[in-house]
Amino acid sequence: MDRQMPSEREALVLLRKRGCSEDVIRHCKAVAKLAGEMAERCREKRMNVDADLVKVGALLHDIGRSKTHSVDHAIIGAEIGRSLRLSPQIISVIERHIGGGITADEAEQLGWPNKDYIPQTIEEKIVAYADKLIEGSKEVSVNKTIQEFEKNLGPNHPAVERLKKLHEEMSVILENES
Secondary structure (H helix, E strand, O other), X not given: OOOOOOOHHHHHHHHHHOOOOHHHHHHHHHHHHHHHHHHHHHHHOOOOOOHHHHHHHHHHOOHHHHXXXXXXXXXXXXXXXXXXXXXXXHHHHHXXXXXXXXXXXXXXXXXXXXXOOOOOOHHHHHHHHHHHOEEOOEEOOHHHHHHHHHHHHOOOOHHHHHHHXXXXXXXXXXXXXX
């Protein structure tokens, strides 16, 4: 198996070998399906999107949930990814899928390595956005997710605004042409 960029099937094997629950795996599959559809829509619009990275990154985005269900699962997942010698692009997808992203200041407050965890590439943004539209293994509206963020973090938390900004950006990118 090419550990740099595993196939979708190999990614599922990695989730199971690392001890992810079937609920987490179902969630990852649902995120990968939605993210794959978004990547395909981008490609139809002639955007340069690595659809394989999107699908495999989406499958592996929650690999850290094999150890914890806290926000730290992103950092733990990235550590697991490095131990598996996954490509830096997949590791970035794993690190940057939390909320609408986490700033370096917020990362420092969480005790994470001091860097920015806000999605940068189109692939990272697609996975982060698709993840916010899947609760468990069911698709939900972005408004429901925003309401959950506001309830859990407070309506004025910067993560709420970043999620809204990600939604606006992705809505423009994914907008259907008439």
